[in-house]
Amino acid sequence: MPQLAYFKKKLVPIEQANVSILTHAFNYGTSCFEGIRGNWNEQEGTTYVFRAAEHFDRLRQSSKLLMIKIPHTTEELITIMSELVAKCGYREDIYIRPVAYKGQHAVANLRLHALEDDFHMLVMPLGNYLDVTKGQKCMTSTWRRIDDMAISPRAKTGGGYINSALAKTEAVLNGYDEAIMLTNEGHVSEGSGENIFLLSRGKLMTPAVTDNVLVGITRDAIMKVAKDELGIETMERSIDRTELYNADEVFLTGTAAHLTPVVEIDHREIADGKIGSVTKKLQDMYFDIIRGKNKKYSNWCLPISIAK
Numbered sequence: 001m002p003q004l005a006y007f008k009k010k011l012v013p014i015e016q017a018n019v020s021i022l023t024h025a026f027n028y029g030t031s032c033f034e035g036i037r038g039n040w041n042e043q044e045g046t047t048y049v050f051r052a053a054e055h056f057d058r059l060r061q062s063s064k065l066l067m068i069k070i071p072h073t074t075e076e077l078i079t080i081m082s083e084l085v086a087k088c089g090y091r092e093d094i095y096i097r098p099v100a101y102k103g104q105h106a107v108a109n110l111r112l113h114a115l116e117d118d119f120h121m122l123v124m125p126l127g128n129y130l131d132v133t134k135g136q137k138c139m140t141s142t143w144r145r146i147d148d149m150a151i152s153p154r155a156k157t158g159g160g161y162i163n164s165a166l167a168k169t170e171a172v173l174n175g176y177d178e179a180i181m182l183t184n185e186g187h188v189s190e191g192s193g194e195n196i197f198l199l200s201r202g203k204l205m206t207p208a209v210t211d212n213v214l215v216g217i218t219r220d221a222i223m224k225v226a227k228d229e230l231g232i233e234t235m236e237r238s239i240d241r242t243e244l245y246n247a248d249e250v251f252l253t254g255t256a257a258h259l260t261p262v263v264e265i266d267h268r269e270i271a272d273g274k275i276g277s278v279t280k281k282l283q284d285m286y287f288d289i290i291r292g293k294n295k296k297y298s299n300w301c302l303p304i305s306i307a308k
């Protein structure tokens with residue numbers, strides 16, 4: 001199976017898609033990227049790409065912060081992605097990674113407006129990022145979430161993910177599955193690569209977008225599904241750390257992480273320490289939706305048939 005990448009405006013074998021050590025983005029983290037899922041539907045021999053247009057729109061917003069011009073419209077990006085996915089031919093779940101970056105060979109130059117841009121896209125197989133079947137054990141990170149006043153968490157920038165890597169590494173080395181970061185003010189923000197929700201007295205809550213979260217596309221999908229299918233509204237507001245401990249259910253959402261239950265935080269069990277029933281219902285519906293099995297949400301899924 002050929003592993004291809006879209007690089008310098010054409011599809012090439014991945015071994016040929018290389019950048020120099022002089023590349024600005026490599027030296028300074030001046031890249032922005034997206035993570036998009038293609039979800040394999042075995043019965044249909046089709047990969048369903050979830051909410052591609054929203055991901056490319058967010059990439060454009062991230063690139064605005066870094067003054068990077070993406071040389072394609074969203075429609076063109078979807079065409080490139082579809083060709084790349086079809087030609088790579090993975091018959092399993094995949095992860096699509098478009099990256100827009102300061103591609104100029106330049107060090108000792110921090111003037112974003114004066115640097116040339118580049119763009120590439122790759123696709124790779126990716127199963128579960130977190131164990132979606134098992135409730136996760138999380139820790140409140142000692143690292144604070146980056147702030148909009150420093151590196152905006154609203155943009156998915158390469159450099160910004162040092163914050164996530166520090167938190168994730170600390171959590172895993174301490175025996176936890178995932179980190180939950182707080183804002184500088186002490187409000188719950190998000191996981192290292194996921195948004196967070198809690199259920200309390202039948203109501204869903206998630207941190208407000210002003211609490212330094214990446215405005216997640218899965219977050220948005222889950223809020224819609226919870227409302228439309230279960231009649232549960234989600235309140236977006238600042239959340240304190242101990243509200244998580246006292247919640248009836250907690251879960252994480254993200255393109256890589258899907259919808260992953262959390263059963264313990266900082267050695268405190270959430271409710272009875274088992275996966276909650278609302279979490280399970282939302283997770284089941286979400287998995288059907290992303291594999292194109294719930295036609296009501298087919299406008300979120302782009303089918304790409306994969307040749308045998």
Ligand SMILES: Cc1ncc(COP(=O)(O)O)c(C=O)c1O
Pocket residue numbers: 035164190191192193194195213214215216217218219253254255256
């Ligand atoms: C820090 C962070 N928060 C939240 C998310 C979830 O966002 P989405 O659902 O759009 O993938 C991600 C994943 O991209 C992330 O990296």
